[in-house]
Amino acid sequence: MPELPEVESIRQQLEPWLVGRQIISAGSHPSAKFSPAVETIGMTIESVSRRGKYLLLGLDDGREMVIHLGMTGQLFPIESPTDPYLRAWWGMDDESILGFRDVRRFGRIRVSDANHHEGTLAILGPEPLSEEFTPEHLYAALKKSNRKIKTQLLSQKPVAGVGNIYADEACFRAGIYPGVRKATKVQVVRLHAEIINVLSLALENGGTTLRDYVNVEGDQGRNQEFLLCYGRYGEPCYACGDILKRTVLDGRGTTFCGNCQKR
DNA sequence: ACTACGTCCTGCGAGC
DNA sequence: TGCTCGCAGGACGTAG
Numbered sequence: 001m002p003e004l005p006e007v008e009s010i011r012q013q014l015e016p017w018l019v020g021r022q023i024i025s026a027g028s029h030p031s032a033k034f035s036p037a038v039e040t041i042g043m044t045i046e047s048v049s050r051r052g053k054y055l056l057l058g059l060d061d062g063r064e065m066v067i068h069l070g071m072t073g074q075l076f077p078i079e080s081p082t083d084p085y086l087r088a089w090w091g092m093d094d095e096s097i098l099g100f101r102d103v104r105r106f107g108r109i110r111v112s113d114a115n116h117h118e119g120t121l122a123i124l125g126p127e128p129l130s131e132e133f134t135p136e137h138l139y140a141a142l143k144k145s146n147r148k149i150k151t152q153l154l155s156q157k158p159v160a161g162v163g164n165i166y167a168d169e170a171c172f173r174a175g176i177y178p179g180v181r182k183a184t185k186v187q188v189v190r191l192h193a194e195i196i197n198v199l200s201l202a203l204e205n206g207g208t209t210l211r212d213y214v215n216v217e218g219d220q221g222r223n224q225e226f227l228l229c230y231g232r233y234g235e236p237c238y239a240c241g242d243i244l245k246r247t248v249l250d251g252r253g254t255t256f257c258g259n260c261q262k263r
Numbered sequence: 264a265c266t267a268c269g270t271c272c273t274g275c276g277a278g279c
Numbered sequence: 280t281g282c283t284c285g286c287a288g289g290a291c292g293t294a295g
Contacts, residue, residue, distance in 0.1 A: 001288065033271095053289080071288055072273085104272045106289060120290060147266065154289080164288065211275095211287090251268070252288065
């Protein structure tokens, strides 16, 4: 599932290709999740940026195309729009074609006025790798809600871009049971640092590929080799040797160490 | 206002 | 071998 490191890796590769390109044709899957793709025909792409897990293509009419990759979304150049899992495509003025492939169709595309977003994008927390994301901010944000701490991270409100993989990784490394509803200031300081650590590491490693993730070049990430917790249930904890456990929190599979992450 | 849960999707792997 | 069934989960809609 593409989270911040994966989306940022894609953004970095899309930027030099797409900035300055004019979209001269486009097509989409009939679902309303993808059909806004065609609203960009005729527009020139002025920027390729990112907020959390959202890719933002700035258009020359003041609007932005917002792309969320969902679970299985992929963006890469294609020769022709023939792939059965292709959900949208854009033909550029240099005859290149950008394809959006998404097997499970959890992704979505919107076109809206820049700086006038809706849904989760409108209430997104700070970028975790910016100066705005401080321990004090995280502590204050988490204190506002009584939901489980992992559920809060996945809500994108305390901080943007953290999904299931990096939420499990950060909680494990911070020694916090992801189902707790209240964390001490000391715990939140550790959690803040580990969120930054796991995302930075994943970014350096070109993202995590468990199944579907590939970047624009078609390459898989390498960060799966560095995961300490996510998906390792049944295997021994690297810190204490106990067997990692699996549970479900608010519908999300969660791996944790019952010894290192006390409730 | 807040929290919890169902829904969307499809491929894959386990089990019979 | 071939089938069924449960699982994976980000964001959003709905219910309480």
